[in-house]
Amino acid sequence: MPESPTPPHALLSPPDQAAVAVIGAGAMGAGIAQVAAQAGHPVILVDAQPEAAERAVAGLRATFDKLVAKGKVTREDADATLGRVTPHTTADMMTIPAVALVIEAVVEHLDVKRAIFRQLESAQPSTTVLATNTSSLSIDDIVGEAGSGHDAALHGGTSPAMAHPERVLGLHFFNPPPLMRLVEVITGAASGADALDAASQLVRRWGKTPVRCTSTPGFIVNRVARPFYGEAQRMVAEGLADPATVDLALRGAGFRMGPFELTDLIGQDVNLAVGESVWRQTGEDPRYAPTDWQRELVREGRLGRKTGRGVFEYADGRPVDAEPDAALAEQLVGGPVQADPVARTLAMLVNEGVDLVHRGEASAEDVDTAMTLGTNYPHGPFAWLEQIGADTVRRQLAELDELYPGGRYRPSEAL
Ligand SMILES: NC(=O)c1ccc[n+]([C@@H]2O[C@H](COP(=O)([O-])OP(=O)(O)OC[C@H]3O[C@@H](n4cnc5c(N)ncnc54)[C@H](O)[C@@H]3O)[C@@H](O)[C@H]2O)c1
Structure with missing residues (x-):
């Protein structure tokens, strides 16, 4: 495991020092990347599809052009925000640089998410908070052994439990992330208080309103x-x-x-x-x-x-x-x-x-x-x-x- 370059809860360092990686450059990933970049974080946007991350950045550029035309953002701020988002050219998690926070927003498939979190666990420093934007899967199913959570029987899964589930939690954004204020902060059975508190504080800094919920089916809203x-x-x-x-x-x-x-x-x-x-x-x-x-x-x-x-x-x-x-x-x-x-x-x-x-x-x-x-x-x-x-x-x-x-x-x- 790489050495931690930053102290624990680096995600509460000044935004320019706390890099964020967003995995999945679809509707939600692109929106979450925008929110993080607007708050001042360098953002690495990763997708398995070739060019999906570049396409998402082009989409963000079009969004900011409209915001500039409407006078809601200055051209300077728009360019600075866009300059903070870097599309990543491979979905190999081992090639993503060390960041303070990873937010996973790939397809809603348990096996895909389980595989990503296991790669992230060995690729990222031990202090990196690993969050999933899942809307329906159990955090315990993502981090645990197959058969340990409420949805495991439905989706199966063959990989072992994660070694450090305390840094894994849910950050459930609503669609579209830049406009919706609510973020459900989801506590898995093993999520650590430090990671949960830091993630809630961060979300608040981003101008959002965090609420806490256990990893129960549908969380609060759904x-x-x-x-x-x-x-x-x-x-x-x-x-x-x-x-x-x-x-x-x-x-x-x-x-x-x-x-x-x-x-x-x-x-x-x-x-x-x-x-x-x-x-x-x-x-x-x-x-x-x-x-x-x-x-x-x-x-x-x-x-x-x-x-x-x-x-x-x-x-x-x-x-x-x-x-x-x-x-x-x-x-x-x-x-x-x-x-x-x-x-x-x-x-x-x-x-x-x-x-x-x-x-x-x-x-x-x-x-x-x-x-x-x-x-x-x-x-x-x-x-x-x-x-x-x-x-x-x-x-x-x-x-x-x-x-x-x-x-x-x-x-x-x-x-
Ligand atoms: N759409 C919503 O309203 C909404 C709201 C809240 C939460 N969510 C959750 O957010 C997540 C993403 O939803 P979305 O609507 O943005 O989906 P989407 O289909 O728009 O985007 C998913 C992206 O993930 C990429 N991807 C798939 N497998 C990957 C992998 N192994 N590595 C990297 N990238 C991969 C795909 O290429 C695609 O670009 C899901 O878990 C979903 O349940 C969605």
Whole structure:
């Protein structure tokens, strides 16, 4: 292992002395490289595809040209930032110079990530913090022996455990990294407090808001948000309301977008894949069971805006058949919980948030911060709990549980 050129937690040295390597120059890697370079760090951008890193740097140049034209950045600052990003011409981890922090943002495949971290472990100094931007894999599966974490059985993996898992953690940025303030700092079972604290401080210096979470399926945002989509889909599948009316009701409760217009924007396939992943990783907990209704959309290729048709149909990027029934929305909201899109969704969001904290996976404050910054919700689950009251949420869940037994609507013990 090379000798450490810098003291522990070199990543808290002045930015110009703390180099960062970003592995994977796709959508997320390029954005993360931009964030780090704008904060003053020399950045090495690495990709397995020949010329992908150069292409990403060209993309950054185009982004900065636009920012300069809009007067948001000076030409001098733009050139200085771009000058700090160096595309690396090979994906051989042994050729990457010593850095203070590596952020891995390659394809979401456990075996690929496991292999990269094992190479990084021997290639980088012992003080280098090694972070993954994974959105769904367990840190423990990445660092551990095959079969040691919650997703190992699904993905397999043959390599041994890492020798120094204490410097490995998750830094889960949101898309697009330069604009999204939230970063989930993910604690693996073996992640060290020093590395976690240093990474959180660094992220804050970058103008982001870090929240802490254990390496639980979906982390905070992708887990707590599941019922926002799932309840709406169930209501429509049951014929209780149409998608445009459900969207209208939820916009009325302060959500920027309703669940159907939002999933059409994200892509029904992408949203379903996240749901399936959380469901499988929680041992097929009915709380996260994807709906046949959404699976059917995906089977039919109705993926959303990108295919011109999802829940709604689109012409020139606008939905053409998303007429809500305002009178129906008004009638449903405040009525029986089964057919009230707002009460049914909020009861489940509160239940998810409370249960996550009850299991010791994150703090209540971080859950509310994550949901407001990561998904643009008007409030977090704990703020809603304050407003609605635990008794009401419990009663609503009990009502739903009686209508739909099987565990989906079981209230958290902490309610
Ligand atoms: N896209 C999102 O909205 C989003 C949000 C948060 C987290 N993530 C996570 O970020 C990671 C990257 O996602 P993305 O959307 O940027 O993917 P992407 O497909 O746009 O980019 C991945 C890049 O990794 C490169 N790559 C693949 N194998 C490699 C290897 N062995 N060594 C070096 N480079 C390699 C590919 O050539 C590609 O350029 C994934 O883990 C994903 O789950 C994505």
